[in-house]
Amino acid sequence: MIKVGIIGVGTVGTSVANILKDNADVISARAGNKIVVKSGVVKNLSKERGLDIKLTDNIDDILQDETIDIVVELMGGVDEAFEVVKRALAAGKAVVTANKALLAYHRYELQELAGDIPFEFEASVAGGIPIITALRDGLSANHIESIMGIMNGTCNYMMSKMTDEGVAYDAILKESQELGYAEADPTFDVGGYDAAHKLLILASIAYGINAKPEDILIEGIENVTQEDIAFAKEFGYAIKLLGIAKKDANEVELRVHACLIKKEEMIAKIDGVMNGISVVGDKVGETLYYGPGAGGDATASAVVANIIDIARSGKSTPMLGFNKPMEGNQLTLKSNDDIESKYYLRINVNDRAGVLANLAKIFENHHISIETMLQRPSEKESANLLISTHCAREKNLKNMINEIESLNFVNGRPAMIRII
Amino acid sequence: MIKVGIIGVGTVGTSVANILKDNADVISARAGNKIVVKSGVVKNLSKERGLDIKLTDNIDDILQDETIDIVVELMGGVDEAFEVVKRALAAGKAVVTANKALLAYHRYELQELAGDIPFEFEASVAGGIPIITALRDGLSANHIESIMGIMNGTCNYMMSKMTDEGVAYDAILKESQELGYAEADPTFDVGGYDAAHKLLILASIAYGINAKPEDILIEGIENVTQEDIAFAKEFGYAIKLLGIAKKDANEVELRVHACLIKKEEMIAKIDGVMNGISVVGDKVGETLYYGPGAGGDATASAVVANIIDIARSGKSTPMLGFNKPMEGNQLTLKSNDDIESKYYLRINVNDRAGVLANLAKIFENHHISIETMLQRPSEKESANLLISTHCAREKNLKNMINEIESLNFVNGRPAMIRII
Numbered sequence: 001m002i003k004v005g006i007i008g009v010g011t012v013g014t015s016v017a018n019i020l021k022d023n024a025d026v027i028s029a030r031a032g033n034k035i036v037v038k039s040g041v042v043k044n045l046s047k048e049r050g051l052d053i054k055l056t057d058n059i060d061d062i063l064q065d066e067t068i069d070i071v072v073e074l075m076g077g078v079d080e081a082f083e084v085v086k087r088a089l090a091a092g093k094a095v096v097t098a099n100k101a102l103l104a105y106h107r108y109e110l111q112e113l114a115g116d117i118p119f120e121f122e123a124s125v126a127g128g129i130p131i132i133t134a135l136r137d138g139l140s141a142n143h144i145e146s147i148m149g150i151m152n153g154t155c156n157y158m159m160s161k162m163t164d165e166g167v168a169y170d171a172i173l174k175e176s177q178e179l180g181y182a183e184a185d186p187t188f189d190v191g192g193y194d195a196a197h198k199l200l201i202l203a204s205i206a207y208g209i210n211a212k213p214e215d216i217l218i219e220g221i222e223n224v225t226q227e228d229i230a231f232a233k234e235f236g237y238a239i240k241l242l243g244i245a246k247k248d249a250n251e252v253e254l255r256v257h258a259c260l261i262k263k264e265e266m267i268a269k270i271d272g273v274m275n276g277i278s279v280v281g282d283k284v285g286e287t288l289y290y291g292p293g294a295g296g297d298a299t300a301s302a303v304v305a306n307i308i309d310i311a312r313s314g315k316s317t318p319m320l321g322f323n324k325p326m327e328g329n330q331l332t333l334k335s336n337d338d339i340e341s342k343y344y345l346r347i348n349v350n351d352r353a354g355v356l357a358n359l360a361k362i363f364e365n366h367h368i369s370i371e372t373m374l375q376r377p378s379e380k381e382s383a384n385l386l387i388s389t390h391c392a393r394e395k396n397l398k399n400m401i402n403e404i405e406s407l408n409f410v411n412g413r414p415a416m417i418r419i420i
Numbered sequence: 421m422i423k424v425g426i427i428g429v430g431t432v433g434t435s436v437a438n439i440l441k442d443n444a445d446v447i448s449a450r451a452g453n454k455i456v457v458k459s460g461v462v463k464n465l466s467k468e469r470g471l472d473i474k475l476t477d478n479i480d481d482i483l484q485d486e487t488i489d490i491v492v493e494l495m496g497g498v499d500e501a502f503e504v505v506k507r508a509l510a511a512g513k514a515v516v517t518a519n520k521a522l523l524a525y526h527r528y529e530l531q532e533l534a535g536d537i538p539f540e541f542e543a544s545v546a547g548g549i550p551i552i553t554a555l556r557d558g559l560s561a562n563h564i565e566s567i568m569g570i571m572n573g574t575c576n577y578m579m580s581k582m583t584d585e586g587v588a589y590d591a592i593l594k595e596s597q598e599l600g601y602a603e604a605d606p607t608f609d610v611g612g613y614d615a616a617h618k619l620l621i622l623a624s625i626a627y628g629i630n631a632k633p634e635d636i637l638i639e640g641i642e643n644v645t646q647e648d649i650a651f652a653k654e655f656g657y658a659i660k661l662l663g664i665a666k667k668d669a670n671e672v673e674l675r676v677h678a679c680l681i682k683k684e685e686m687i688a689k690i691d692g693v694m695n696g697i698s699v700v701g702d703k704v705g706e707t708l709y710y711g712p713g714a715g716g717d718a719t720a721s722a723v724v725a726n727i728i729d730i731a732r733s734g735k736s737t738p739m740l741g742f743n744k745p746m747e748g749n750q751l752t753l754k755s756n757d758d759i760e761s762k763y764y765l766r767i768n769v770n771d772r773a774g775v776l777a778n779l780a781k782i783f784e785n786h787h788i789s790i791e792t793m794l795q796r797p798s799e800k801e802s803a804n805l806l807i808s809t810h811c812a813r814e815k816n817l818k819n820m821i822n823e824i825e826s827l828n829f830v831n832g833r834p835a836m837i838r839i840i
Contacts, residue, residue, distance in 0.1 A: 019561050019703050025746050029628070030560045032743025122558065128704035130558020137557070138542065138550020140450045141439050141724030208449070266710055269689050283439050284548035284712065284721035290686055291707030301704035304561030312743065317732045323452025326445050 005062035008075035009040040015300030031311035073097040096306040098123035104197035111319040120306035125198040128298030129291040136321040142281025144206035147245040149277035154189040155241035160271040191220035192256040199243035217255035238268040251334035337395035342419035348411040366400035425482035428495035429460040435720030451731035493517040516726040518543035524617035531739040540726035545618040548718030549711040556741040562701025564626035567665040569697035574609040575661035580691040611640035612676040619663035637675035658688040671754035757815035762839035768831040786820035
């Protein structure tokens with residue numbers, strides 16, 4: 001019999017306990033052993049959770065219990081969780097976590113500490129989709145060329161609603177908060193940070209890259225307007241928040257931002273709160289993984305899969321997929337300035353003679369070539385110029401935006417969305 | 421160092437050897453060991469393959485070579501492959517195979533024979549998509565409610581072309597043969613048998629069901645016409661050949677046939693030669709896996725992933741996912757007669773008074789309720805009735821079709837497509 005201790009019995013923890021009970025028949029058949037939750041740690045013991053497992057508010061009841069084989073860390077946060085998980089590993093207990101923030105900062109230290117002790121984290125990226133398993137085990141024969149993922153259901157829901165129903169950003173944010181899809185402070189989701197944590201985890205498995213959130217380009221969806229969406233529709237794009245990892249020779253670029261993406265792409269067809277991750281391998285080509293990226297039961301499905309895996313084999317594959325560093329072609333993180341992309345720009349200008357010629361000259365000076373341009377009337381005496389460019393370097397584009405912002409006939413900072 | 425012997429060095433075998441060489445840097449980093457192909461078995465030694473591995477036409481050079489750790493079986497066929505694989509296991513060698521026909525017939529005997537010896541087969545279903553890994557490891561916490569898969573790229577290509585370009589079945593089949601998507605004798609693909617082999621493998625992992633091709637419902641796409649496609653478009657459906665596994669209490673239905681499926685479903689959005697498999701788990705909900713279902717490199721990507729997995733851990737999870745049978749709720753195969761579905765029927769009738777009333781009466785007698793009906797002119801003095809039904813039992817529907825076929829005002833056997 002395998003005994004599990006759950007640290008943090010909230011929505012996901014409750015689902016983990018319920019799945020292990022509800023599906024005990026199929027789980028013990030697959031695992032070869034009965035798996036039971038021995039106890040759970042909560043902060044507030046008086047809250048009713050409808051569970052028949054033993055609850056405690058003392059974390060040592062799990063960490064010092066020698067009969068517990070697997071610690072499931074669902075407390076969230078970075079520093080305290082890191083300490084708890086380190087103690088679990090020091091006590092020789094296998095660890096399963098859904099904590100993406102912990103891994104975004106400490107995954108390499110944890111891999112080192114874990115050594116031969118199983119440490120699994122399928123639920124940390126894209127909830128119920130087994131993307132860690134697919135990438136680490138299923139695609140291991142490939143150099144990964146790119147990963148493009150819808151890894152935040154809140155943003156995808158909001159973008160889908162803005163597109164399908166023509167609602168403004170603020171209204172959809174309010175609705176998402178009422179539905180419980182977005183937090184009272186939505187920055188972590190709509191600012192791209194949640195997706196960035198997940199991207200960093202996938203990038204380690206794909207490339208062995210040890211980057212932290214502050215090292216990579218992270219932007220959100222806060223500035224997307226109905227005008228941008230109309231432009232996207234007219235030119236056959238959808239707008240999505242994507243986490244992108246892309247290999248270019250020995251460099252890897254990592255970035256999270258809103259994207260214009262051709263409607264025909266499979267990933268553009270993923271709407272609503274669902275997640276989807278497209279992975280291109282040099283041998284397999286494109287594969288894509290779709291499913292629920294959040295929710296108690298979906299996330300717990302991934303947690304319990306890890307528990308079964310540990311029960312089955314006693315030994316997992318290396319935590320981040322690499323038994324040793326790649327010889328020779330070690331990959332490094334590309335500087336954000338060097339990222340190349342096509343861009344869409346929305347520039348609000350005063351509607352007077354000479355403006356276009358002036359702007360065209362500035363584009364030329366920054367070596368940025370225009371692909372399409374639309375002019376749309378805006379508020380009185382101003383117009384919005386909607387421009388898409390050919391491929392350009394991020395640094396040049398940013399410099400150009402700074403220059404354009406300073407022009408006396410331009411109102412506010414030009415908005416920019418990258419085109420995939 | 422891990423040494424591999426490849427039995428059958430055709431398109432996939434050549435790709436396996438090339439991937440192990442081309443991607444040796446990332447593969448040895450992930451596996452923790454260098455993996456090399458020691459030798460390959462071919463029938464015709466004089467054919468140039470552009471490979472620098474040792475080739476032999478004597479299978480014993482691999483089976484009796486004690487330095488070979490992993491036998492990769494890519495010879496195809498059932499009986500001879502079964503003998504070869506049994507000998508490899510008897511010699512204590514791990515086995516990796518892409519042979520779906522072998523597994524459709526002998527997977528349980530092989531699981532028994534393999535015991536603790538790794539036996540892997542990711543490439544046998546849906547080529548480069550790691551669906552075996554996802555289902556066996558990633559979704560193991562779930563009772564699987566259903567699997568619906570586009571598992572045959574040839575059929576999906578043909579259906580997509582018939583839908584997008586309005587071309588007739590025979591013309592598309594000819595084109596597919598010219599492109600190399602379909603064999604000279606296309607029955608194995610267009611008759612649904614290839615998809616059935618794959619479905620049986622997935623059903624064992626999902627349900628522990630030991631069925632053989634002859635036990636389950638297998639139909640192809642040969643009778644789909646442009647008229648059916650027009651009906652589908654009008655009512656918001658796509659037509660796809662699907663492999664379907666569905667749990668209903670303690671019974672599992674397994675079937676392969678053309679389906680009308682609502683365009684909004686993710687799986688309906690998968691076009692061309694690509695494969696896609698939707699899996700619904702009782703806890704996770706729907707997840708979907710998309711990618712190339714065939715091709716040398718894509719298939720070899722899955723073969724090599726299995727080789728890496730064996731090199732990494734030395735021990736795999738149980739071959740078909742179950743360490744022991746489920747206690748209590750053992751699942752059994754549902755009789756084809758008991759399958760329930762909605763149906764679409766195309767009935768060619770002589771265009772005269774009383775026909776509709778007569779048919780309506782027959783539907784009523786068989787307890788089959790009509791949802792929609794369209795009448796379309798056909799050849800002179802005949803008309804096609806296009807009918808969709810509410811949910812009905814397969815046995816009743818078949819009986820009704822037999823009765824309708826025998827009517828003197830009906831021409832030929834009514835065509836039928838199930839609606840998902």
